[in-house]
Amino acid sequence: MAAPPAPHPCQEYDLGKFEILARDGASRIGRLHTKHGPLNTPMLLPVINPNIRTIEPKEMWEKFGIGGIITNSYIIWKHDKLKNLILEKGVHEVLDFPGVIVTDSGTFQSYVYGDVEVGVSEIVQFQKDIGVDIGTMLDIFGRPDMSRSQLEYAVEETANRATESLKVAGNNLLLNGPIQGGLHEDLRALSGSLMSSIEGEHRNFAIHPIGGIVPLMENQRYKELFQILLSSKSEIPANRPIHFFGCGHPLLFPLSIALGVDIFDSAAYVLFARDDRLLSPTGTIKLQDINEWPISSNALFSTTPEEVKNMDKNERTSLLSRHNLEITQAELSRCRAAIRDGKIWQLAEQRSHCSPQLRTAFLWVLDQLNEAGEGPVGESILDIISSTNPVRKGGESLSHDIELRPHILHLQALLATRWKSPGSWWDGSTSDPKRLVIIEKKAPPWRISSLQSIISYLIEEPNTIPLIVTPLGIIPFSLEDLSPWCHLDGSNEMWNISYDEDEIFEFLVDLGLEEIPYIMVPPESDYDDDTPNNEQIMDWLDRCAIVDKLALLCSISPSNGCKFTEGMSSRRSNTNRMVNVYADGKHILSPRLSDGGISLTLEGAKILAKMFPEVPNFEKEAKDLEYSGIPKICIIDDAIPFVGIGRNVMHGYISGADEHIIPGQPCLVVDSLGNLVAHGTALTTSTEMRVLKKGIAVKIRGGALKIS
Numbered sequence: 001m002a003a004p005p006a007p008h009p010c011q012e013y014d015l016g017k018f019e020i021l022a023r024d025g026a027s028r029i030g031r032l033h034t035k036h037g038p039l040n041t042p043m044l045l046p047v048i049n050p051n052i053r054t055i056e057p058k059e060m061w062e063k064f065g066i067g068g069i070i071t072n073s074y075i076i077w078k079h080d081k082l083k084n085l086i087l088e089k090g091v092h093e094v095l096d097f098p099g100v101i102v103t104d105s106g107t108f109q110s111y112v113y114g115d116v117e118v119g120v121s122e123i124v125q126f127q128k129d130i131g132v133d134i135g136t137m138l139d140i141f142g143r144p145d146m147s148r149s150q151l152e153y154a155v156e157e158t159a160n161r162a163t164e165s166l167k168v169a170g171n172n173l174l175l176n177g178p179i180q181g182g183l184h185e186d187l188r189a190l191s192g193s194l195m196s197s198i199e200g201e202h203r204n205f206a207i208h209p210i211g212g213i214v215p216l217m218e219n220q221r222y223k224e225l226f227q228i229l230l231s232s233k234s235e236i237p238a239n240r241p242i243h244f245f246g247c248g249h250p251l252l253f254p255l256s257i258a259l260g261v262d263i264f265d266s267a268a269y270v271l272f273a274r275d276d277r278l279l280s281p282t283g284t285i286k287l288q289d290i291n292e293w294p295i296s297s298n299a300l301f302s303t304t305p306e307e308v309k310n311m312d313k314n315e316r317t318s319l320l321s322r323h324n325l326e327i328t329q330a331e332l333s334r335c336r337a338a339i340r341d342g343k344i345w346q347l348a349e350q351r352s353h354c355s356p357q358l359r360t361a362f363l364w365v366l367d368q369l370n371e372a373g374e375g376p377v378g379e380s381i382l383d384i385i386s387s388t389n390p391v392r393k394g395g396e397s398l399s400h401d402i403e404l405r406p407h408i409l410h411l412q413a414l415l416a417t418r419w420k421s422p423g424s425w426w427d428g429s430t431s432d433p434k435r436l437v438i439i440e441k442k443a444p445p446w447r448i449s450s451l452q453s454i455i456s457y458l459i460e461e462p463n464t465i466p467l468i469v470t471p472l473g474i475i476p477f478s479l480e481d482l483s484p485w486c487h488l489d490g491s492n493e494m495w496n497i498s499y500d501e502d503e504i505f506e507f508l509v510d511l512g513l514e515e516i517p518y519i520m521v522p523p524e525s526d527y528d529d530d531t532p533n534n535e536q537i538m539d540w541l542d543r544c545a546i547v548d549k550l551a552l553l554c555s556i557s558p559s560n561g562c563k564f565t566e567g568m569s570s571r572r573s574n575t576n577r578m579v580n581v582y583a584d585g586k587h588i589l590s591p592r593l594s595d596g597g598i599s600l601t602l603e604g605a606k607i608l609a610k611m612f613p614e615v616p617n618f619e620k621e622a623k624d625l626e627y628s629g630i631p632k633i634c635i636i637d638d639a640i641p642f643v644g645i646g647r648n649v650m651h652g653y654i655s656g657a658d659e660h661i662i663p664g665q666p667c668l669v670v671d672s673l674g675n676l677v678a679h680g681t682a683l684t685t686s687t688e689m690r691v692l693k694k695g696i697a698v699k700i701r702g703g704a705l706k707i708s
């Protein structure tokens, strides 16, 4: 295999910028720009002891795909010979590593050995002098067992040292600003807020590591670990990657990443190897306990456990370290693939079954998702849910914990808040609904399995709301092809679900339908499978589907949705699904067959821009409305000629963005007067659009400016 090419230094103006390339809620595939190339996240910085290089950094770069390493500037500073050599030649040459070099500051040594002798400015200056890409200020390690007042001191003193550290770092050395605060949620949030708001003379902190967590990981106190992460994160802006200081066991990667960690660092690959332990994504394996490899890797491929046990100590450590690093890298790439596929929570859930402590932590996270209480943890949880695209293509396996996955909670919340019963019926009447017809024990696609009975019931009583029972609750028939409700994978039995009266009542309360009488329709009582299609009813059902999806996914009120779809007609596919929707002869949108969402057309976007003339502005407070209308992004004048002809909206060119933007869903792009510039799919949230300065904010589907 050819060695990867030398990294390209970033452009001067991009130094320290973080961009989001893909995301699933809080988990993100990102890129931090440095002088030694991009740090592609989520990623692991293997810890290098400059005196004992079990795997040469160059080999990590060439054979393991390692883009960045971390070493300790204090250890270098303490050893005169090494210090002078590195001062003379630079850290990249001495470590022989072409990628990103991160250094720590000696704080961890102060935790292990007591005080360190180096000064706050001195250690930052040293990191700068040896040519490090990302250094770390000398923070105060807050142990979990410290008293509250000691932890308050750790938070305050770390923040007090920040301004001086940033000043010394200057313009070229990116700096880590660690978050302390022990187990106290409020102190973690305070530390996050202090450290992220400190404005440096040259630049601000580039990354926020979560510090003081090693003792928790050593004792497998994972619940507290994630509690700390969520409380710290509540105050950290989205343009600063989050580093989990000292975390490197692959078992912890999926859940950490699902909750927003971007960078890991650890010496686990070599420490475990020295102790004859193999890392695996599902836990740790002791070499002495095995006769066959329970996990495969290039490193182990041509050996047997017996042979490895008989190797001399150094050779064995070297081999097991390579295995451990390989497995670590493989799990990270699995996580990145899962983010792209919208499956990071599925992976986190699978891994949670591998350790009782991790399972406890995962269930605690699910409890938080279920309750979304107050305080910093609750805030982060709400952020996770609202930044998650509720719909996604592809099947999703039904599992015990599926209901509390953020995308499902988001969709259920949108259903509960934005869905309303129809205001008019297929026969033209406009009275209140008279009954609910709930189809149960039918498998999707419900437009095939249940359509005939629904038509029969609608003929019998036009003021009927058809609903269907799914394993994830009762939903309006109008949303029958919206994933994930219709894309669940599992045994056929799962569609046989039936809820008891109390459960049905709860679901109906969520929909605001609990006062309307209902009838349940079991499969055997389909009373008229031969009912001929009724054009008028079909048109009404189609219109309900579009109006309801516009409400849920675009925050367009049903009455505005009805105006937008006035005179609606559609073109259907061979399989009889709506593919193009027209209003008064104009093609306004297309339902997406892959996930049940909708894609606007330029014609549709133009009508909506007129319908919702308000221009978003970061300086203005958002109004709290039930339906805020199609989400909009206002761009600055410089960007209009590009976006207007179909180029994507880039971060840094945005002057306002509606708070109700949902990543993955349609939005309009307007100028400061509210004129339509383009329409597309938002990739980030409004809070992210406010702070990010690089990367795509909106993927444009069509520009509104004519190309002359």
Ligand code: GUN
Binding pocket: 104, 105, 106, 107, 108, 136, 137, 139, 140, 141, 142, 178, 210, 211, 212, 213, 214, 245, 246
């Ligand atoms: N390495 C592991 N934990 C910490 C921490 O809290 N601070 C610093 N600077 N390094 C660490």
